[in-house]
Amino acid sequence: MIDVIIIGGGPAGLTAATYLRRFHRSCLLLDARDSRARWIPESNNCPGFPQGVSGEELLRRMRTQAETFGTRIEHAQVDAIVAVDDGFEVAAGEQRWHARRVILATGLSDRLPGGDWVEQAVACGAMRLCSVCDAYEVSDQRIGVYGPADAIGVHALFLRAYSGTVYALPSDSGDGGQSARDARDAGVQWCAGGGSLGFGGDKCSYTPPGGDPIVLDTVYPYLGSDTSAGIAAKAGARLDDDGEIIVDADQQTRLPGLYAIGDVVSGLNQISVAVGHAAIAATHAHNALPFVARGGRAAGAGP
Ligand SMILES: Cc1cc2nc3c(=O)[nH]c(=O)nc-3n(C[C@H](O)[C@H](O)[C@H](O)COP(=O)(O)OP(=O)(O)OC[C@H]3O[C@@H](n4cnc5c(N)ncnc54)[C@H](O)[C@@H]3O)c2cc1C
Structure with missing residues (x-):
């Protein structure tokens, strides 16, 4: 029986592991x-990195930190x-694990425009996926905003x-x-x-129906996202209208002992959040687990 199983190895899950x-x-x-986070070419609002940090490098450092304190990470x-x-039984295919508590940190995935160039466009900053994260970097540049008109x-406006x-580049009429x-x-x-998005050199462009291409320094697509909360919902957790998990002030779902953290939870999707x-979740889970004295009898324990 494991104390806590954490599902998801992004910034949320790796931090919970280090705490536990x-x-x-x-x-x-x-x-x-x-x-x-692996999509982030360079984050400049991540605390402690005044010169910026790539998502891959941040994840590498966070994994090293979790493993330094003995976290076992399995694919x-x-x-x-x-x-x-x-507690809980956690299953992946034929494999089964048992834990007293579970922390779900499975994130979400962005819906992206079609086109095999999208990953390259994100890598060079021609396409960006999070204006709260990086709009500062494109201050005073030509910015496109793509997605359903509504x-x-x-x-x-933001x-x-x-x-x-x-x-504004509406994908519909x-x-x-x-x-x-x-x-x-x-x-x-x-x-x-209803025009089309394209990518060439290091720039995206939008071509309106029957019109000429408009070349942009960056484009933010707003096509929604897919939640990974399905396994929590099946287990009994409650979701909001956007399919994100509702938690209390301790990050606990309505199922005692099942926590949810990071992008999979309703709220602002940011590394610092x-x-x-x-x-919060790791500290609450620790305090709710049976007390274990270290290196001897606990004060006040019986003979
Ligand atoms: C292009 C881009 C730029 C961004 N820039 C910034 C920025 O500058 N600053 C900032 O604060 N935020 C930024 N963000 C947002 C940031 O990446 C997220 O808020 C952050 O990664 C959320 O962390 P998380 O741990 O909740 O989820 P994730 O990082 O998505 O990690 C979830 C993990 O769970 C795993 N997983 C999912 N389902 C399962 C399952 N069933 N079983 C096992 N594992 C599973 C996934 O494979 C993944 O490894 C950016 C995002 C993007 C896409």
């Missing part, structure tokens, strides 16, 4: 190795969590605070409603919808 091992708890981290795609009498107005040249009017009033250039969730 430093509480002298046994813990196993199961990871499918597809962290959203696995978990497909079920089942509450049992004394969804992009609010994001275009980005208008960074640049005087913001184009909707008029975008009030949020589009607000964006236009603030100076966003609203293009004809994910590691904050991890500290």
